[in-house]
Amino acid sequence: MAVRRDAELAGAVETAVRGHAGGVSVAVLDETAGTRASYASGPGTYDTASIVKVDVLAASLLRAQDEGRAPTARERAYAAAMIQNSDNDATTVLWKELGGAAGLDAANERLGxxxxxxxxxxxxxxxxxxxxxxxxxxxxxxxxxxxxxxxxAARAYVQGLMGNVRGDQVWGVSAAGDGAELKNGWLPRGTTGLWVVNSIGRVRVEGRRYLLAVVSHGSATKDAGIALVEGVARAAVPVVSGGA
Incomplete structure (x- = not known):
């Protein structure tokens, strides 16, 4: 049975989340040992912003897989723009071809x-x-x-794109390790003026690999949200690596 360290994670991120009036949640897994932990400052769900693009790509690849084919050159071009440059227009195309929310939900049921x-x-x-x-x-x-x-092959394709995102978008979970395959999301909410800032991916620390997801809302600025996410990410990895 996998070891869980939820209580230790809550204590570890206490300093990083102190003073943040919004919500924040993190989940982390040591790939090798299987040790995992998760924390949420409160109940409920979070807006994905652009981290949903990894989900859209996974669902699109699953659709192609079901049809017994590789993704087309056109689909690959949109996918590269969506993940590496966080292109919104490319995302909208793949989202519609997937069947929108219903298509994503159906794929997610299979993806767990x-x-x-x-x-x-x-x-x-x-x-x-x-x-x-x-x-x-x-x-x-x-x-x-x-x-x-x-x-x-589909997994390797997504990993390759996440490992080559545009330089100015390399932040977030990458702060917790030496290298990362990642996708970030950021969105100012029109109703409040506050920011959604999220980051998901795989990081490497001293030769070990960790999967890490941090989602948040309620930051006054994008930079404040990035600082929050990075602080939580840096605090989270040692919990499952035994370094906490």
Whole structure:
């Protein structure tokens, strides 16, 4: 049975989240040992912003897999723009071809995401999720889950794109390690003026690999949200590595 260190994680992130009036949640897994932990400052789900793009890509690849084919050159071009540059127009194309929220939800049922629901009215950035669900998605993408749904070639493709995001978008979970495959999301909410800032991916620390998801809302600025996410990420990894 996998070891859980939820209580230790709550204590470890206490300093990083102190003074943050919004919500924050984190989930982390040591790939080798299987030790995991999760923490949420309160109940409920979080807006995905652009981290949903990894989910959209996984669902799109699963669709192609079901049809017994590789992704087309056109689909690959949109996927690269979506993950590496966080291109919104490319995301909208793949989202619509997937069947929108209903298509994403159907794929997520197979991928093991139990608390994620696609954004209504075509607003994919307002898809609702949890850090635990994002960790489950990463387990599929990096082949850590038992019997991953995505084929090996599909997993390698997503990993390659996440490992080559644009330089100015390399922040977030990457602060916890020496290198990372990642995808970040950021969104100012029009109703409040406060920021959603999220980061998911795989990081390496002293030769070991960790899957890590941090989601948050309620930051006054994007930079404040990034600082929050990075502080939580740096605090989280040592908990499951035994360094805490």
């Amino acid at each position: 995401l139990t608390a994620t629901s696609g954004g209504a009215d075509g607003l994919w950035g307002l898809t609702q999720t949890t850090a635990d669900d994002q960790l489950a998605l990463l387990e599929q993408v990096f082949g850590v889950s038992e019997g991953p749904v995505l084929a090996e």
